[in-house]
Amino acid sequence: MTHALQIQNLAVTYEKQPVLEGVNFNIPEGTLTGIIGPNGAGKSTLIKAILHLIPRLSGDVTVYGKPYKKQRSLIGYVPQRSEVDWDFPTNALDVVLMGRYGHIGWIKRPGKKEVNFAYECLDKVGMKDFAHRQISQLSGGQQQRVFLARALAQDSQIYFMDEPFAGVDAATEKAIMKLLQEWKQQGKTVLVVHHDLQTVRDYFDHCLLLNKTPIECGPTETVFTLNNLEKTYGGAISFLGNGPALVQEG
Amino acid sequence: MENMLELLTNANTQWVLLGALILGFASGLIGSFVLLKKQSLIGDAMAHATLPGVCMAYLIFGVKSIPLFLLGAACTGLLATYFIQAIVKHSRIKTDASIGVVLSVFFGLGIVLLTYISKNTTGDKSGLDDFIFGQAAAMVKGDIQVIAVGSLLIILISSLFFKELKISIFDPLFAKGIGLPVGLFNGILMGLVVGIVVVGIQMVGVVLIAALLITPPLAARYWTDQLGHMSFLSGIIGAISGVVGTLISTTGEGLPTGPLIVLCASAIFLISLLLGTRKGLITKVVKQA
Structure with a gap:
């Protein structure tokens, strides 16, 4: 199996405190990986460090066998919804068009082809009717869908998503999962920071259990076990029945 | 009325009005970006901090030279911006307090130097x-x-960099993710602010030039939800304020231009606040009724 992503010896510090250390893992192509761990485990930081958005103390990121910087165009990123100012004077279509900026190049404006593609992307997430809606007038779920449409517009091979399910309605959650499955079938690789342990088994075929350093990384079936979760969460887990019903305490 | 007509046909007045028009448009335009990046107050501190630069240029070179003055202004303006950011980075002081401290220190120094110049130096110091x-x-x-x-x-x-500035301000993380040098565009925006402040202080003055960056985009925001329209409209509002303020200022004896320009921009802001089609106060009430 080809590795879409290889992380070697990644470490991040913040004000001299280690946030992430000894991070080594590989992600096979065409997998849906859930990044799971307690609050403060460094999940978002991990994504940002991989994408070179924040300074790293050390670490190499290899994408399809080549250094990250040469492969940037293959990568799409969906930041947390709370990271942007939704009062910004722009509409849904404009945000989706931003997904094309990397393809358009500097100074040039998006043309008709780009605009049509952006409409298509909005349509795919059921937001075509909201194309000209000011973004502050969208619900949380709708805003997340706009971000998703922007990711679609990027047309990437590997996607990083930071808590896409946070504060969205059930319909949006379903729409997101449908798209992720589609991506997987197209051979795309997706990494998702995820909080809800209940849905891990249903959503992801791969898992990265993280608490400042990777605890386990592999197929969900083998690594998403009570034992490993206790290691990750420091024992603050209770196990209900035999199914995927895991509840995080506290 | 005759007076006004005479004034308008005066070649120098025409030049000055043209200057006010272009300056107003430029500051309204980039003011939109500054406002959305929430850096309006940094612009204000930078403007105040240009005064000691102008005075030092006069003290060092001993001549009244606009290019030298503007060079001095740019130096201290940039220095103040650097201090604001350094204080925030290396201490527990937050941005608002840091801006307050730097603004008052630089402006205080400027006033002291100005007073010193008018009391202790000989030669032509009119206009400072x-x-x-x-x-x-x-x-x-x-x-x-x-x-x-x-x-x-x-x-x-x-x-030229409209698209890049827009995404760097709206979603800097995403922008970095697609390989855009967000730091560079922050720097470009800062450079544009320094530029407008420096070329504008002679006409509008160090105390109020920042208002020409802040007020027009605030007014424009009440009429549109699109950054493109907003920054253009903001430019128009800035241009109108510049022209009207300058016109009133040149008719009266020694009326300062800056305050008049700013009052004009503020009047347009007030109208926008009440009647603006996007969340204008009266418009909202009417729509609800």
Whole structure:
């Protein structure tokens, strides 16, 4: 199996405190990986460090066998919804068009082809009717869908998503999962920071259990076990029945 | 009325009005970006901090030279911006307090130097006071050319990089993710602000030039939800304020230009606040009724 992503010896510090250390893992192509761990485990930081958005103390990121910087165009990123100012004077279509900026190049404006593609992307997430809606007038779920449409517009091979399910309605959650499955079938690789342990088994075929350093990384079936979760969460887990019903305490 | 007509046909007045128009448009335009990046107050501190630069240029070179003054202004303006950011980075002081401290220190120094110059130096020092509140009537064609060229350059740069500035402000993380040098564009925006402040202080004055960056985009935001429209409208509002303020200022004896320009912009803001089609106070009430 080809590795879409290889992380070697990644470490991040913040004000001299280690946030992430000894991070080594590989992600096979065409997998849906859930990044799971307690609050403060460094999940978002991990994504940002991989994408070179924040300074790293050390670490190499290899994408399809080549250094990250040469492969940037293959990568799409969906930041947390709370990271942007939704009062910004722009509409849904404009945000989706931003997904094309990397393809358009500097100074040039998006043309008709780009605009049509952006409409298509909005349509795919059921937001075509909201194309000209000011973004502050969208619900949380709708805003997340706009971000998703922007990711679609990027047309990437590997996607990083930071808590896409946070504060969205059930319909949006379903729409997101449908798209992720589609991506997987197209051979795309997706990494998702995820909080809800209940849905891990249903959503992801791969898992990265993280608490400042990777605890386990592999197929969900083998690594998403009570034992490993206790290691990750420091024992603050209770196990209900035999199914995927895991509840995080506290 | 005859007076006004005479004034309008005066070649120098025409130049000054043209300068005010272009300066107003440029500052309204980039003011939109500054406002959305929540850096309006940094612009204000930078503007106040240009005063000691102007005074030092006079003290060092001993001559009244607009290019040297503007060079001095740019130096201390940038220095103040650097201090604001350094204080925030290396201490527990937050941005608002840091801006307050730096602004008052630099402006205080500027006033001290200005007073020193007027009491202790000989030679032609007329016009230095005008940098505080601006004096359009005293300007000549050469001064206006500096304003016009500077402003046009600022308009050109911000139009060329409109898309890049927009995404760097709206979603800097995403912008970095697609390989855009967000730091560079922050720097470009900061450079544009320094540029507008420096070319504008002679006309509008160090105390109020920042208002010409802040008020027009605030007014424009009440009429549109699109950044493109907003920044253009903001430019128009800035241009109108510049022209009207300058016109009133040149008719009266020694009326300072800056305050009049700012009052004009504020009047447009007030109208927008009440009647703006996007969340204007009266519009909202009418829509609900």
